[in-house]
Amino acid sequence: GAGVSQSPSNKVTEKGKDVELRCDPISGHTALYWYRQRLGQGLEFLIYFQGNSAPDKSGLPSDRFSAERTGESVSTLTIQRTQQEDSAVYLCASSSRQTQAFGSGTRLTVV
Amino acid sequence: SQQGEEDPQALSIQEGENATMNCSYKTSINNLQWYRQNSGRGLVHLILIRSNEREKHSGRLRVTLDTSKKSSSLLITASRAADTASYFCATDATGSARQLTFGSGTQLTVLP
Numbered sequence: 292g293a294g295v296s297q298s299p300s301n302k303v304t305e306k307g308k309d310v311e312l313r314c315d316p317i318s319g320h321t322a323l324y325w326y327r328q329r330l331g332q333g334l335e336f337l338i339y340f341q342g343n344s345a346p347d348k349s350g351l352p353s354d355r356f357s358a359e360r361t362g363e364s365v366s367t368l369t370i371q372r373t374q375q376e377d378s379a380v381y382l383c384a385s386s387s388r389q390t391q392a393f394g395s396g397t398r399l400t401v402v
Numbered sequence: 403s404q405q406g407e408e409d410p411q412a413l414s415i416q417e418g419e420n421a422t423m424n425c426s427y428k429t430s431i432n433n434l435q436w437y438r439q440n441s442g443r444g445l446v447h448l449i450l451i452r453s454n455e456r457e458k459h460s461g462r463l464r465v466t467l468d469t470s471k472k473s474s475s476l477l478i479t480a481s482r483a484a485d486t487a488s489y490f491c492a493t494d495a496t497g498s499a500r501q502l503t504f505g506s507g508t509q510l511t512v513l514p
Contacts, residue, residue, distance in 0.1 A: 324502075326504075334445075334490070334492075334502075334504035336502070336503065382445065384445075392447070393437075393445040393446075393447075
């Protein structure tokens, strides 16, 4: 597609359940980022994929969070045993230069 | 601590007035970027200014960068109601593998 696509756009889940968020980057973009935006706060970096290199996982807040990306295609962010503090908008971005293109995000609500 | 911090946190102006938002950061940067986020939407890239540039224009937007003060400003001239959004600055820090660090944003409201 023309832009970065994320799904689902909204997700409500019960505390303790696992969720999987998906990101389709712009074709040809080698870099892919996941960010989290809590209400009223700035974006927090979570994880960075660059081509086939080992991902930079330094921003993942706990071992309940993991992400995968095969080559330069789709990425999934998985949150296990969700907690209410995980409620946020999760944004994916892809880039081929210095400017990143963002998806519209997945709004996750943990009840 | 936050790399990019915007002020004010909220700004309300009348249509036609100019809006100025400021951003301060702490470390050396390759570039600084401004983004807009409309409610419920993704971030939209507005403008990028490199560390060796001092001022950049794009339509009604004017961005300045002062690396000695580690600060940037975004000026929107002749504001419109459609400019109502949150505005974020993001820094691409030297040696950060192009990982952007965002501030918490300025909520701009333009009243018709």
